[in-house]
Amino acid sequence: MAEHYKPQKYKAWELTLEERFQEYYPPLSEREATVEANRCLFCFDAPCMVACPTHIDIPTFIRKISTGNVKGSAKTILESNLLGATCSRVCPVEELCEGACVLKAEHKPIMIGRLQRYAMDYASENNLKFFEKGKSNGKKVAVIGAGPAGLSCAGELAKLGFAVTCFEKKPMAGGLDTYGIVVFREPVQVSLSEVKLVEDLGVSVKTNMEIGKDIILDNLVNEYDAVFVSVGLGNVPDMKIPGENLPGVLDGLDFIEETKVKKLNEIKFGDRISIIGAGNTGIDCATIARRLGAKRVTMVYRRSEAEMPAYHFEYQFALGEGVSFMFLTQPIEIIGDKKVEGLKCIRMDLGEPDASGRRMPIAVPDSEFILPCDMVIKAIGQNKPNEMIAALSKYGVETRKGYIAVDDETKRTKHAKIFAGGDCIRSHGEASTVMAVQDGKIAAAAIHKQLLGTASPNEKHLEPVLTAPVK
Ligand SMILES: Cc1cc2nc3c(=O)[nH]c(=O)nc-3n(C[C@H](O)[C@H](O)[C@H](O)COP(=O)(O)OP(=O)(O)OC[C@H]3O[C@@H](n4cnc5c(N)ncnc54)[C@H](O)[C@@H]3O)c2cc1C
Ligand code: SF4
Numbered sequence: 399m400a401e402h403y404k405p406q407k408y409k410a411w412e413l414t415l416e417e418r419f420q421e422y423y424p425p426l427s428e429r430e431a432t433v434e435a436n437r438c439l440f441c442f443d444a445p446c447m448v449a450c451p452t453h454i455d456i457p458t459f460i461r462k463i464s465t466g467n468v469k470g471s472a473k474t475i476l477e478s479n480l481l482g483a484t485c486s487r488v489c490p491v492e493e494l495c496e497g498a499c500v501l502k503a504e505h506k507p508i509m510i511g512r513l514q515r516y517a518m519d520y521a522s523e524n525n526l527k528f529f530e531k532g533k534s535n536g537k538k539v540a541v542i543g544a545g546p547a548g549l550s551c552a553g554e555l556a557k558l559g560f561a562v563t564c565f566e567k568k569p570m571a572g573g574l575d576t577y578g579i580v581v582f583r584e585p586v587q588v589s590l591s592e593v594k595l596v597e598d599l600g601v602s603v604k605t606n607m608e609i610g611k612d613i614i615l616d617n618l619v620n621e622y623d624a625v626f627v628s629v630g631l632g633n634v635p636d637m638k639i640p641g642e643n644l645p646g647v648l649d650g651l652d653f654i655e656e657t658k659v660k661k662l663n664e665i666k667f668g669d670r671i672s673i674i675g676a677g678n679t680g681i682d683c684a685t686i687a688r689r690l691g692a693k694r695v696t697m698v699y700r701r702s703e704a705e706m707p708a709y710h711f712e713y714q715f716a717l718g719e720g721v722s723f724m725f726l727t728q729p730i731e732i733i734g735d736k737k738v739e740g741l742k743c744i745r746m747d748l749g750e751p752d753a754s755g756r757r758m759p760i761a762v763p764d765s766e767f768i769l770p771c772d773m774v775i776k777a778i779g780q781n782k783p784n785e786m787i788a789a790l791s792k793y794g795v796e797t798r799k800g801y802i803a804v805d806d807e808t809k810r811t812k813h814a815k816i817f818a819g820g821d822c823i824r825s826h827g828e829a830s831t832v833m834a835v836q837d838g839k840i841a842a843a844a845i846h847k848q849l850l851g852t853a854s855p856n857e858k859h860l861e862p863v864l865t866a867p868v869k
Pocket of ligand 2: 486491495496510511832
């Protein structure tokens, strides 16, 4: 592998603060992209296309890169996924497209994500536009929440001629792509350029507009022909342990958000940080803390390494950044008078599997100890339902484990006018940007069919076209 393909070698003492937050992977050069594209076998019935939740025609976009048609490659990607630039950076490719690549078994998989980013960067740098707003069909749709699910649905509907208004409660659109994904994986600008792409299709994105506060839901349901709900998840729940409200105790998402909206040298952080939880959000907080300059960052998790929810490659990444892990450890109190001074924990053992199938942690008697620290970050998962979900019950919208229940084929709820997608419907399994994008596409096609009585021309991009000839 050429040196350039690899992530920048992380030597904090050699880099400025800004340099530590540059994109982790450098872009591929033209030569590297061509060489990599030419390794592709352009499989007939390509398994990578099935594994990609948005079913991008991967062999075709890679073939186009190999023949120098990068513009055509970008178009192929965007036809199936309007957020192709974000997905190329944030998709867990080892679990998805690259994990399915036939070359994985013998050698190493094609770098599908990085090639996709190459084509998307080319389109962005050259300000290329591929799609137009569709001819008006006289119908209007409201989208609640301008994250990946909402933007995908809004953009696809605009292409089909719907008048779409997207309501977003935050000052900037883009959802977690803008506010939640670590900046060295996705710069804010990439997410905002996708918002612009959707706006250029004629979608009206109204920020600082919270449905339920600035506008009531009834107005949307009455005034629009359909409503797509894509509000994501709720806030991180309280842990209900003493000391949780001390200064120096932070919500993991707020910590990440600071690095996306503030100047890096204005962010406050501790020298010795304890992070509670060992999921991907916790890992992101830990690596950010290290790159900001925290001397010791310890992730505290009540189960063992085998049960930790973070992806394996994220875990390896954190280890490489000098993050420590304390497994089988349960925090029971945050110690301190006016500020955080330590995290009181108890050792755990693993018992029988619980309802989730993972072995249940059981406290070891008399094993309490204090982990000294000056900051605690809670990264225990956003499993508090979004407030919007409760408001939907008056329309007969049902829930499944606290998430909105929808029909899988159409993303329609029990109310004929209300559709939903993204994290707010994901009652099981991993939630990801690319799955939210696909939900938005499916809902847009279903709304088209319901309101206009005909199949959407975009429906062909909903499923993998397994016998597609490579153009
Ligand atoms: C820290 C973190 C890191 C992640 N990293 C990755 C990753 O590397 N790769 C990956 O694929 N996925 C990652 N994810 C998951 C991914 O970000 C989500 O699955 C994806 O953003 C879901 O999209 P969504 O549109 O459903 O929700 P969101 O992105 O949450 O967007 C929902 C939007 O709705 C708005 N909203 C909420 N309520 C209202 C209301 N009442 N009125 C108006 N607007 C409202 C919100 O402000 C938000 O903008 C990560 C998640 C987190 C938390
Ligand atoms: S969208 Fe994600 S999963 Fe699909 S091909 Fe691109 S990087 Fe792979």
